[in-house]
Amino acid sequence: MALQISATNPEHPALLLELPWHLPLEEWPEHHLVPLPRGISRHVVRYARAGDEVxxxxxxxxxxxxxxxxxxxDLDRLGIPAVDALGVVTGRTDEAGDPLESVLITRHLGGSMPYRSMFETTMRPATxxxxxDALAVLLVxxxxxxxxxxxxxxxxxLFRRDAGAYAAYLVDAETGDxxxxxxxxxREYDLDLARVNIxxxxxxxxxxxxxxxxxxxIDFGNEIxxxxRGLWxxxxxxxxYPAGKYHYIERRIRRLNDLGFDVAEMQIEHSSNGDTVTFVPKVVDAGHHQRQLLRLTGLDTEENQARRLLxxxxxxxxxxxxxxPGDPLGARPEVLAHRWVREVFRPTVRAVPQDLRGTMDPAEIYHQLLEHRWYLSERAQHxxxxxxxxKDYIDNVLPKARAVPPIDDVTAM
Structure with missing residues (x-):
């Protein structure tokens, strides 16, 4: 079978053809390779240069x-932290025509390190x-x-430093499903394997x-x-929650956001006697809400604004x-979303006088109002x-904000 290169980018095959596919990876010449630290693998792995990419x-x-x-x-489409798959090379043969194993090509994750390289100097327990933490988040x-x-x-x-913490990326999906x-x-099977392996x-x-x-x-293996389990x-x-304590729901959502997760949708059910509210979040990775809000309402906002509005x-x-939900006779989410824009979002924004808005766009105004409502509800405990x-925002917050001199004026002082 002739050499075949399947790639995600049309430009990659031409660049990849320059590599010595007729040689086993262990025999590749040094001028093709990039000296980066490698972790332990059951397969032969090498870093190489293809054009401007490693x-x-x-x-x-x-x-x-x-x-x-x-x-x-698939993981890339789902937004999971993993290495990028660039291509597969099959039909490899050596110069004598004997078959060689196929190869999987991924993009090197810049700034990342395999764990063994991180232990070249003794790592502190806090690190x-x-x-x-990073590995637990990835597994969840x-x-x-x-x-x-x-x-x-x-x-x-692979681990990459992330503002004082670490971000973990999956680098081997060979055994995945x-x-x-x-x-x-x-889930428990995966977790038990993680404990034993670590x-x-x-x-x-x-x-x-x-x-x-x-x-x-052993303790660290158990700790993962x-x-x-705590994160899950x-x-x-x-x-x-008690009925009427809707700010409790927002408090929970804020905790989830602090963990790096967003809530894509919520299931809220009232008890038969109306005394309690049951809240079930559907959690997704960050970046979901901007697209979701645009699809439902036509509002194009920043991500944090979209999360609050949704x-x-x-x-x-x-x-x-x-x-x-699930009832064909019920209103579709798109219909309700446009009703919310018409009956809630727009009237609320219009209630804020134009001369008090400053440079805030409508989404930011509504976001600020929601923040203020949450603050007042927490203080009032309902x-x-x-x-x-x-009304309180217009009377007590915006006038003070408008009284603060612009940044340029402060600098001039």
Whole structure:
């Protein structure tokens, strides 16, 4: 079979043809390679240069190479932190015509490090805790999208510094499976593999003298489980609140946002006697809300604005008599969303006098009003409603804000 290059970018095949595919990866000349630290892998992996890009090339059989390529592309579409799949090369032969293994090509993740390189100097326990946090977040993100990793470990993860913390990226999807939803058993199996793998990797570091003496490999293996379960519980639990305490729902949403997750939609149910409200969030990765709000309402906003507006929209829809999710006779979300724009969003924004708005656009004005309502509701310990919040905002907040001199004037002083 002739050499075939399947790539995500039309420009890549021409660049990739310059690489020595007739040689096993272990024999590639140094002038093609980039000296970057590599983690432990069951396959031969090399970093090489293709045009202006640095790529990772992994040698493996054709079927798993094609499968991992498609899985990585799926994860990219789902917004999961993972390496970018660039292509697969099949039909490789050496100069004698004997077959060589296929290769999977991914883009090198700039600024990332395999965990072993991070332990070249003894890592402090506090830094290791941040690594475990990052890996727990990655595993939860994967499970929320229905991806069973099958081999979660430090070796199959790349870490990149992120404003004092670490971000974890999946680098090996060979053993993974994508499902509509994972069962508890599938999640627990993944978690148990992570515990065993991490403890084993840390024991190996301990044997080489690269582990801080205060770190117990078994305890750290168990810790990934407790961190994962705590995060999963916070993201997926059902909350029951007293009726009228809608600011409690917003408090929960803020906690989820602080963890780096957004709430795509909410299920809000009133008890039969009306005393309690049950709240079930559907959690997604950041970046979802801007597109969702634009699709539903036509409002083009910044991401944080969209998150707040969608939260308010979902809460408002749950109070409408014709809102019946799953009922073909109920109003569609798009219909209700446009009604919310017409009956709630626009009248509320128009209530703020033009001369007090400054440079704020309508979405920012509404966002500020929602923030003010939340603040007043927290102080009053009950939901005060939007009308009262708008009046207080106009009377007590905007005049003071307008009294503050512009930044240029302050600088001039």
């Amino acid at each position: 790529i990772a090339v992994k040698e493996l059989a054709e079927r798993p190479a094609l499968r991992e390529y498609e899985l990585l592309r 290791m805790h941040r690594l475990m 993100r994967l499970h929320l999208t229905g991806f069973a990793w099958g081999d979660c470990s430090l070796s199959n993860t 994508l499902h509509a939803q994972l069962s508890t058993g599938q 403890s084993g990797e840390l024991l190996d570091l301990e044997a080489s003298g690269a582990l801080h003496p205060s770190v117990d490999p 489980c407790s961190r994962y 519980q916070e993201l997926t639990r059902t909350s029951v 939260t308010d929209l979902e809460s408002w829809m749950a109070t409408q008599d014709d809102y019946a 939901d005060i409603g939007l009308d009262i919040a708008v």
